Amino acid sequence: MVRIPLSPGELARGARLGTALRQARGGRTMTDVAGAAGISVETLRKIETGRIPTPAFFTVAALCGALNVSLDSLADSTCTPVRPRTEADAS
8 A cells, every 4th residue: 555645734734733742741751641542652752753743533532631632722733724715816
């Protein structure tokens, strides 16, 4: 199976996700958070450093639960707002 390369935007979003999770982790250790989320420390490290820019939804949900962060607030902190299209864009 051939994996399609991620776009620069997807890679940037993964980096923002990692930063947001690292900030939410605060002073807790990676071992503590990974254990509470049921994932390996290496997986958490890869997500936080952007090496896994598109983690599975259930992994992100588990991390949100372990960090006591809502999925909505995490999404708000990682997604860039989409500018509405105007007629000028169509021409």
